[in-house]
Amino acid sequence: MSIERTDIHDQGRPAYRAIADALxxxxxxxxxxxxxxxxxxxxxxxxxxxxxxxxxxxxxxxxSRGLLTGEVGxxxxxxxxxxxxxxxxxxxxxxxxxxxxxxxQPPVVLSDAEAADTAAxxxxxxxxxxxxxxxxxxxxPEHRAALAxxxxxxxxxxxxDQILLTAGVHSAxxxxxxACLRPGDTVLIDQLTYPGARDLLGALxxxxxxxxxxxxxxxxxxxxxxxxxxxxxxLFTCPTLQNPTAITMPDERRQQIAEVVERNDLxxxxxxxxxxxxxxxxxPFAARLPKHAILVSGMSKCLAPGLRLGYIxxxxxxxxxxxxxLHDLLVAASxxxxxxxxxxxxEGFADEILARIRRQIALRREIAGSVLGAAPPExxxxxxxPLPSSWTAERLVEEAARIGVxxxxxxxxxxxxxxxxKAVRLALGxxxxxxxxxxxxRRLRGLLDQSPPRxxxxx
Ligand SMILES: Cc1ncc(COP(=O)(O)O)c(C=O)c1O
Numbered sequence: 001m002s003i004e005r006t007d008i009h010d011q012g013r014p015a016y017r018a019i020a021d022a023l024x025x026x027x028x029x030x031x032x033x034x035x036x037x038x039x040x041x042x043x044x045x046x047x048x049x050x051x052x053x054x055x056x057x058x059x060x061x062x063x064s065r066g067l068l069t070g071e072v073g074x075x076x077x078x079x080x081x082x083x084x085x086x087x088x089x090x091x092x093x094x095x096x097x098x099x100x101x102x103x104x105q106p107p108v109v110l111s112d113a114e115a116a117d118t119a120a121x122x123x124x125x126x127x128x129x130x131x132x133x134x135x136x137x138x139x140x141p142e143h144r145a146a147l148a149x150x151x152x153x154x155x156x157x158x159x160x161d162q163i164l165l166t167a168g169v170h171s172a173x174x175x176x177x178x179a180c181l182r183p184g185d186t187v188l189i190d191q192l193t194y195p196g197a198r199d200l201l202g203a204l205x206x207x208x209x210x211x212x213x214x215x216x217x218x219x220x221x222x223x224x225x226x227x228x229x230x231x232x233x234x235l236f237t238c239p240t241l242q243n244p245t246a247i248t249m250p251d252e253r254r255q256q257i258a259e260v261v262e263r264n265d266l267x268x269x270x271x272x273x274x275x276x277x278x279x280x281x282x283x284p285f286a287a288r289l290p291k292h293a294i295l296v297s298g299m300s301k302c303l304a305p306g307l308r309l310g311y312i313x314x315x316x317x318x319x320x321x322x323x324x325x326l327h328d329l330l331v332a333a334s335x336x337x338x339x340x341x342x343x344x345x346x347e348g349f350a351d352e353i354l355a356r357i358r359r360q361i362a363l364r365r366e367i368a369g370s371v372l373g374a375a376p377p378e379x380x381x382x383x384x385x386p387l388p389s390s391w392t393a394e395r396l397v398e399e400a401a402r403i404g405v406x407x408x409x410x411x412x413x414x415x416x417x418x419x420x421x422k423a424v425r426l427a428l429g430x431x432x433x434x435x436x437x438x439x440x441x442r443r444l445r446g447l448l449d450q451s452p453p454r455x456x457x458x459x
Pocket of ligand 1 (some may be wrong): 104163167168169170171194196197238243271273296298300305309310
């Protein structure tokens with residue numbers, strides 16, 4: 001299969017984009033197999049009746065979307081079949097020397113020896129029963145108690161039986177939504193948001209509607225209006241180091257939002273995934289709104305994403321319904337990550353890992369500040385970088401990919417009709433060492449200091 005002229009004409013957008021979109025559709029539909037070589041640029045250009053430059057640009061754009069790999073001109077190959085998430089994830093996996101500013105994860109701070117040693121010790125007592133028995137749906141009591149101690153650090157007092165273990169925030173959010181909302185309900189969400197949450201809620205057939213934000217996060221009036229207009233029953237937000245904007249909603253704004261939530265009897269689902277990273281932060285909504293807020297979080301950013309350990313902190317009256325939904329979806333999260341976490345916490349090793357990650361974040365913020373002249377807020381793994389007027393995000397992502405610096409498309413963060421932002425998100429944690437990060441940011445800076453290359457003329 002290949003792309004036909006009819007796929008790219010009369011689409012009201014530049015030909016190179018139409019070609020990249022057609023490629024994305026074809027690859028998504030499985031028309032191109034992973035690893036398949038794409039036709040040479042010249043052949044494709046002839047077939048489609050466009051210039052070689054247009055096809056080159058289309059291939060580069062498709063590369064930046066994580067669809068293709070290889071060097072344009074020398075052979076371009078189809079990557080794994082894309083889905084919504086791979087569009088943002090795979091972009092960093094394109095080539096061995098590509099600089100990945102795409103995946104928002106902390107640097108690896110554990111050694112193999114530490115991983116092996118602590119895992120062995122965590123399982124040394126009770127490991128056989130842990131593996132040999134189904135765990136209780138909500139998690140083992142000692143693991144829930146460890147999590148209660150963990151959330152106390154962010155100013156949230158919760159009893160262990162208000163805490164349920166999950167396999168990361170995604171399953172925590174799915175379980176919460178299934179337990180607390182009805183099919184077709186509308187969930188409000190920041191107009192720029194973590195795409196995984198928006199897509200998950202959509203996949204579960206909830207309606208997702210955007211709420212306007214300013215430099216402090218969600219705007220109370222906009223929430224109020226959206227509740228009226230859409231009849232929304234829930235609000236999902238990440239108020240501490242929001243993804244992608246890295247905004248932390250200040251106390252005063254949290255109070256205003258809390259009042260709107262109570263007045264409208266909304267369910268507020270608070271994603272606190274970045275909440276353990278900053279040295280200081282406002283207390284979570286769950287501490288202000290003990291009846292209306294559910295906190296979902298996990299260890300992916302503050303300890304180890306491979307742990308796939310998440311949790312829900314729920315008001316006591318919601319725990320029964322959430323437990324049922326958790327059983328329906330997962331039976332129970334694996335107790336192995338929780339056992340490792342509990343051991344880490346009790347032995348003080350969780351603090352050591354967190355301290356290492358914080359040190360890395362501090363170093364990387366400094367690098368961003370010195371190279372780009374702007375740094376993310378304290379404790380943030382990601383930076384939201386506004387662009388000079390000459391650049392659009394789409395153009396920058398595309399040109400950066402051309403020089404081996406991979407960024408996620410900014411439009412993936414936009415909800416509904418929200419226009420694509422004129423900023424890009426830089427995930428500063430994925431590149432293994434600081435010197436490579438500095439080099440990648442310098443290349444990006446080099447681009448930003450120029451105007452975008454002229455697009456090929458369109459007649
Ligand atoms: C706001 C937000 N929530 C959740 C996640 C993913 O969480 P988990 O790895 O626990 O599923 C991310 C990852 O980037 C995120 O930014």
